[in-house]
Amino acid sequence: MNMISVSSSNLDAVGYEKGTLYVRFKNGSLYSYSGVPEYVYNELVNASSKGSYLATYVKGHYPYSKIG
Secondary structure (H helix, E strand, O other): OOOEEOOOOOEEEEEEEOOEEEEEEOOOOEEEEEOOOHHHHHHHHHOOOHHHHHHHHOOOOOOEEEOO
């Protein structure tokens, strides 16, 4: 799975594979969010504010795990 760098004050990179969204934050922590539709990943990548999109449409909507 490839992570792509994003322009954000809080997020460093994002990736997507088989329904799982991966988010690496600037502090180095890595989270996976499961059951995420691909369109949500695409909207996150294209959002003007990645952090706001993540907080509004991902956090609290999909189960997550801290993996690093």
